[in-house]
Amino acid sequence: MKTSHIIAILVIAAAIGIIIATAGDASTYVNFDQAYQMASTGNTTSIHVVGELRKDEKGNIAGLEKGADNLSFSFDLVDDHGKTRKVFYNEPMPPDFLRSEKVVVIGSFHGEQFVARKILLKCPSKYQEQKLNAGV
Amino acid sequence: MHYFVGDLGHLFVITSFVTTLVSAFAYLKANSITDLVSKNAWLQNARVSFYVHSAAVGGIVVTLFIIIYQHYFEYHYAYAHSSLHLPGQYMISCFWEGQEGSFLLWMFWQALLGLILIHTQRAWEAPVMVVFGLVQAFLASMILGIVIPWLNIKLGSSPFILLRDAMEDPIFKLQPDFIPKDGNGLNPLLQNYWMVIHPPTLFLGFALTLVPFAFCVAGLWQRKYAEWIKPALPWSLVGGAILGLGILMGGYWAYETLSFGGYWNWDPVENAVYVPWLVLIASIHTMMAYKNSEAALKSAIILVITVFVLILYSTFLTRSGILGDASVHSFTDLGLSGQLLIYLLFFTGAAFVLAVVRWKEIPSSNKEISPYSREFWIFLGATTLCLMGFQVLIPTSFPVINKVVEIFGGTSKLAVPGNQLEFYSRFQIWFAVTVALLSGTGQFFWWKKMNKEKVLKEFITPLLVTLILWAILLSVAGLKPIYLALSFAGIYIIVSNVKVLASVVKVNPRLSGGAVAHIGIGLVLIGILFSAGYSKIVSLNNTGLVYIKEAGTEFNRDNLLLFLNERRTMADYDIEFLGERIEPRNKSGYVKKSDIERTADPYRVVAKKDILFKGKKLYSAKDTFEIYPENTFYEIELSKNNKVKATLFPRVQINPAMGGFIASPDISRSLTSDLYSHVSAPMDASAEVDWGKTEEVRVTIGQKFYINDYVATLDEVKRIDRVPGIELQGEDVAVQARIKVEGERDSYYAEPIFLIKGRTQVGRIPSEVNDLGIKVTLLNIHPDTNEFSFALNARQKDWVIIKAMEKPYINILWLGTGVLMIGFGMAMRRRFREFKIGNQ
Numbered sequence: 001m002k003t004s005h006i007i008a009i010l011v012i013a014a015a016i017g018i019i020i021a022t023a024g025d026a027s028t029y030v031n032f033d034q035a036y037q038m039a040s041t042g043n044t045t046s047i048h049v050v051g052e053l054r055k056d057e058k059g060n061i062a063g064l065e066k067g068a069d070n071l072s073f074s075f076d077l078v079d080d081h082g083k084t085r086k087v088f089y090n091e092p093m094p095p096d097f098l099r100s101e102k103v104v105v106i107g108s109f110h111g112e113q114f115v116a117r118k119i120l121l122k123c124p125s126k127y128q129e130q131k132l133n134a135g136v
Numbered sequence: 137m138h139y140f141v142g143d144l145g146h147l148f149v150i151t152s153f154v155t156t157l158v159s160a161f162a163y164l165k166a167n168s169i170t171d172l173v174s175k176n177a178w179l180q181n182a183r184v185s186f187y188v189h190s191a192a193v194g195g196i197v198v199t200l201f202i203i204i205y206q207h208y209f210e211y212h213y214a215y216a217h218s219s220l221h222l223p224g225q226y227m228i229s230c231f232w233e234g235q236e237g238s239f240l241l242w243m244f245w246q247a248l249l250g251l252i253l254i255h256t257q258r259a260w261e262a263p264v265m266v267v268f269g270l271v272q273a274f275l276a277s278m279i280l281g282i283v284i285p286w287l288n289i290k291l292g293s294s295p296f297i298l299l300r301d302a303m304e305d306p307i308f309k310l311q312p313d314f315i316p317k318d319g320n321g322l323n324p325l326l327q328n329y330w331m332v333i334h335p336p337t338l339f340l341g342f343a344l345t346l347v348p349f350a351f352c353v354a355g356l357w358q359r360k361y362a363e364w365i366k367p368a369l370p371w372s373l374v375g376g377a378i379l380g381l382g383i384l385m386g387g388y389w390a391y392e393t394l395s396f397g398g399y400w401n402w403d404p405v406e407n408a409v410y411v412p413w414l415v416l417i418a419s420i421h422t423m424m425a426y427k428n429s430e431a432a433l434k435s436a437i438i439l440v441i442t443v444f445v446l447i448l449y450s451t452f453l454t455r456s457g458i459l460g461d462a463s464v465h466s467f468t469d470l471g472l473s474g475q476l477l478i479y480l481l482f483f484t485g486a487a488f489v490l491a492v493v494r495w496k497e498i499p500s501s502n503k504e505i506s507p508y509s510r511e512f513w514i515f516l517g518a519t520t521l522c523l524m525g526f527q528v529l530i531p532t533s534f535p536v537i538n539k540v541v542e543i544f545g546g547t548s549k550l551a552v553p554g555n556q557l558e559f560y561s562r563f564q565i566w567f568a569v570t571v572a573l574l575s576g577t578g579q580f581f582w583w584k585k586m587n588k589e590k591v592l593k594e595f596i597t598p599l600l601v602t603l604i605l606w607a608i609l610l611s612v613a614g615l616k617p618i619y620l621a622l623s624f625a626g627i628y629i630i631v632s633n634v635k636v637l638a639s640v641v642k643v644n645p646r647l648s649g650g651a652v653a654h655i656g657i658g659l660v661l662i663g664i665l666f667s668a669g670y671s672k673i674v675s676l677n678n679t680g681l682v683y684i685k686e687a688g689t690e691f692n693r694d695n696l697l698l699f700l701n702e703r704r705t706m707a708d709y710d711i712e713f714l715g716e717r718i719e720p721r722n723k724s725g726y727v728k729k730s731d732i733e734r735t736a737d738p739y740r741v742v743a744k745k746d747i748l749f750k751g752k753k754l755y756s757a758k759d760t761f762e763i764y765p766e767n768t769f770y771e772i773e774l775s776k777n778n779k780v781k782a783t784l785f786p787r788v789q790i791n792p793a794m795g796g797f798i799a800s801p802d803i804s805r806s807l808t809s810d811l812y813s814h815v816s817a818p819m820d821a822s823a824e825v826d827w828g829k830t831e832e833v834r835v836t837i838g839q840k841f842y843i844n845d846y847v848a849t850l851d852e853v854k855r856i857d858r859v860p861g862i863e864l865q866g867e868d869v870a871v872q873a874r875i876k877v878e879g880e881r882d883s884y885y886a887e888p889i890f891l892i893k894g895r896t897q898v899g900r901i902p903s904e905v906n907d908l909g910i911k912v913t914l915l916n917i918h919p920d921t922n923e924f925s926f927a928l929n930a931r932q933k934d935w936v937i938i939k940a941m942e943k944p945y946i947n948i949l950w951l952g953t954g955v956l957m958i959g960f961g962m963a964m965r966r967r968f969r970e971f972k973i974g975n976q
Contacts, residue, residue: 002505003505003506003507003512004431004505007515007516007519011519011523014523015523015526018523018526018527018530018563019530021563022527022530022531022563023530023550025553025559026531026534026550026551026552026553027550027551027552027553028549028550028551029549029551030549045553046553046555048551070697070817070937071695071697071937091694091695091816092695092816092817092937093817094817106553117555118555
């Protein structure tokens, strides 16, 4: 066998290795039930859960708790299947948090509580073209 | 309504589209005809068409700029991206805030490059310019903005569209000629000098990848399988330098402006240029080795095509809207995804078919590649670079993979893990190590004929020097295990290239570009190693409280709550929050928010008193001056042993376009480390204030008392004739008390007013000292005892939550970038000379 053939085989092997390793490390979008199941089987890799903040009958956001000195906070998130869970986030509350339409939390369950490592917000203003300020 | 300028611009767009097609066709004709007279006639036609095309592109740029500069808000582009308040230098940035303008920028650079090639590449002109003409046609079609009547398909999105056609608003039904008084303005994040130069640099890099691609296609087409490399190589080097510079500028902008704590975040938009750049570098290396190796020639062809295809792919990723949630800064969808996909598939398909058809004809030999040859090492290095890019490309393409699986009826919900940085770095670090080791070693094979005996002799010195330096570094810095390999590889590439440089300079300094560039890469790696690997959070919360029991102790408290004028300790520093500041538009410095009075115009304020900054007088009392109302700065003072070390002004920007709130860091720089700090949460100004329990005191003039533990003195009580906002009549009486309060850093005056209107009605206007969080109300006057009673309230003081990081030796990274660029420059000069000499 020629050296170049050996190299070619090694490159192909490396490429396949990369695909497998990358796909293995990849996160997925799941709901709370699936996330809970994963955690209870000892799988603590980060996953994405998409949901909305829980609101009471009057439409106010409910279940929000701030940690001491505002350095952390927790909130109730309703996932796509309507399941509500408490999510804890170890960072100060992002200022647009309450205005967000959708929240993506990335993290995993620690016991009964979902601990988010990162939060992505979808705010209405970011996606809709602003109204014309016609009065000005 | 200024219809003319927009119509003219649209005419330029259509002209540019038609003429580039004409030019491509004429070049095609000229290329296929052998009769010299008619060949020249076609060439002449083609050139004139391309000149007209370039002039039209210039015309589009000028008309669009006029629309922005003259504030013609009847046009959507001016309304959406500019405003009356926008400073002149940022009007240029308006161009590339919108997608249409960035296509325009790309076209502009390519037209310029086309003109240069027409004049310098007589032998290659026709086939190369066919490719150029076609690419320009695709780009021009993106901004055409015409509807094909019988298909009812909209082709492109024009930057000259009127506001009333772009937006549905009832006002246009009532008043078709309605023109808004002001525009929406440029995203304040982009109002930054880096955003004036970063996009043009990046797009020049994009445009430059077309040159080697066009040469490669021309070479395959004309069956000049190896000849195309000589004229293409210098352009690849320019592309590598410019694209690399553009990427690093973007990183530097992010470091200064965004607050994720670094310069690189593996965002899909960043990856979309990082991957083509890696492959471009790989292609440059194989292009340099083509003379002696057919394997290198074939891989050069594949890689040069791949680079251009990757540029098109990244354009598709960032502009089609497919990234959606995956990226923070991709463009929104303009409905061009179909057109972009055709653009991508057309050139991918055409180049692929051409390469396959011609593949058998490319010269090849059965000579075995020897591990002692330079080509072997180049080849290994290029392969590693490609795999390095491949590893980033796959996760970046997750949204595309999900979409494709969906189209075929499956479900795929792949996502990049939340800890992006860790996810990519874990792979990339090992690729970087391999690349550094290979290029450090390969340099010796490049310059010397090697055999088994020589190898040991050549390598023993650099290896020993590397080991010694590595040991010193280990003992000084206390390296973490995961960075052992990277630090070794970084030192090795520098040491070995310094050795090569020393010997090459003696022979011919012109040839030393490669060695210099590789030293730059080594420095960049070391800089990344230190600034990322040894970055430490210094704002660790050290109050020792357990904040949330459920969360356990695994969490570090990375953020620090600071109350106004209350000193806290943080790592080795004492840190204090001194208040909110505003930035004037026309003077450099910061102004205390408490020293200014707002006016009806948010951009103008009046000074309450003389305003000083660092001992220099900026404004006198009662001066009116302009500010940037969307930005608030938080003055943070860092001191050590009561000596001020640094004053930082991290920024918070109210930015509705980006989701409302953007924190930008401020960086205190020194030679050996950067101290980087940003606001994680500001106080919510709209929240209701809790003034707590009211305390009452009775004092006489000159008496000292306490307001929430601050020493206060009642200086005087006097009658006043005017009360702001209230008209005094006849027997009305108003008195004002003046109380001096000694704060931590400054003394303040509280001046509450007591008012008797029409003998019976009593009014009390309290006075607040914002910096101390106290409120004083003059409750009553007791003439019998010469006493005055006051109500005292205190609230929580103003606060801010910050995060601070130390980034050691980040300057090595910037130094490495500079060295890398010098190396590229030297290599470019050499290859352009070679090309010129070869032509003579």
